[in-house]
Amino acid sequence: MGALSRVLRSVGGEEALTGLERLSGSDLTTLLLALVRRRSAGLSGADVLRQYRSDRFVAPSSVPFEVLRAAEDRLLAALPETFSVLGLAPVAPLGTCSAVAEMDQNNVLSTVRGTEVAADPTNALALEAAVRRQTGADDVRLAAVQRVVRAQRFSGAGRFAHFTLFAAVSAGRDRGSLAFERQHFAEHVEFLRAACGDVEFRVTVLDPRFEVVRGDLPADPSRHTGYYKGLCFKVFRDGVEIGDGGFTDWTQRLMGNRKERLLISGVGVDRLATL
Structure with missing residues (x-):
């Protein structure tokens, strides 16, 4: 089972993705902003520091x-x-x-x-x-x-x-x-x-x-x-x-x-x- 299939099964199947796809751009943005706000509200400073240490996208450049x-x-x-x-x-x-x-x-x-x-x-x-x-x-x-x-x-x-x-x-x-x-x-x-x-x-x-x-x-x-x-x-x-x-x-x-x-x-x- 692929990662997408596994995730879709946990949120109601392919219909969930189809429903999101049908949203207008502004409505999708509203939904995603609410989701991200909820997830970020549950983070602590230690969580942020943990991600900073491990996430390849946020580390400083290795070139001086x-x-x-x-x-x-x-x-x-x-x-x-x-x-x-x-x-x-x-x-x-x-x-x-x-x-x-x-x-x-x-x-x-x-x-x-x-x-x-x-x-x-x-x-x-x-x-x-x-x-x-x-x-x-x-x-x-x-x-x-x-x-x-x-x-x-x-x-x-x-x-x-x-x-x-x-x-x-x-x-x-x-x-x-x-x-x-x-x-x-x-x-x-x-x-x-x-x-x-x-x-x-x-x-x-x-x-x-x-x-x-x-x-x-x-x-x-x-x-x-x-x-x-x-x-x-x-x-x-x-x-x-x-x-x-x-x-x-x-x-x-x-x-x-x-x-x-x-x-x-x-x-x-x-x-x-x-x-």
């Missing part, structure tokens, strides 16, 4: 703050002046990862107020880029540094339940002959080289037309694709993967316009800081 800050400053200092740096909210609309980036909702921390804890700043930057594009802005370049949380379990060095990501996105309209793609891919590669030092790029071309965008960068034999379209890449330093990026269709789907283009890139600040 000054080391992290130095890596953040290095990334931001190398960012071209054409990028606007945003201070993103710590939460995003519910579905930002699953609906925009097609990530499993179980991999993010959903809240009882119809939002989710930030799991990837590129998703939020894509939302803001879409808003700005809809107001008539030409090419939009945005960046952010954000502490994020991932709910899936990681193992191995440099993998954490919460960590800092640097992200940059470039959004605009198709100009034909892959002109947008060539320009902005070159900008991201140049910036990442300046920010991260002696790094290696490995590129996966998902559409043969993008060979001209790739240029002389080496191919990635692993063919990491994920949610990328056309071309994507990984960034390595000293043999350790510290970042990735590529073209996505997020703004196309957000705006309902197949002419929209979006390039994203991200760097794991914790990994970069410890190399």
Whole structure:
């Protein structure tokens, strides 16, 4: 018996889940807030301290703050002046990862107020880029540094339940002959080289037309694709993967316009800081 089946049996079966699903967003929030309030009212200070000691989501970073800050400053200092740096909210609309980036909702921390804890700043930057594009802005370049949380379990060095990501996105309209793609891919590669030092790029071309965008960068034999379209890449330093990026269709789907283009890139600040 799976965990969900066991829980449903204890509260009346599948009908209980169906009934909750039928509630409006505001009614579900009201119910969940009441439930959380009751549960928290029964907690003592000792209970909170016990969770703090054992919960992987709430422990401080194992990377010293000054080391992290130095890596953040290095990334931001190398960012071209054409990028606007945003201070993103710590939460995003519910579905930002699953609906925009097609990530499993179980991999993010959903809240009882119809939002989710930030799991990837590129998703939020894509939302803001879409808003700005809809107001008539030409090419939009945005960046952010954000502490994020991932709910899936990681193992191995440099993998954490919460960590800092640097992200940059470039959004605009198709100009034909892959002109947008060539320009902005070159900008991201140049910036990442300046920010991260002696790094290696490995590129996966998902559409043969993008060979001209790739240029002389080496191919990635692993063919990491994920949610990328056309071309994507990984960034390595000293043999350790510290970042990735590529073209996505997020703004196309957000705006309902197949002419929209979006390039994203991200760097794991914790990994970069410890190399």
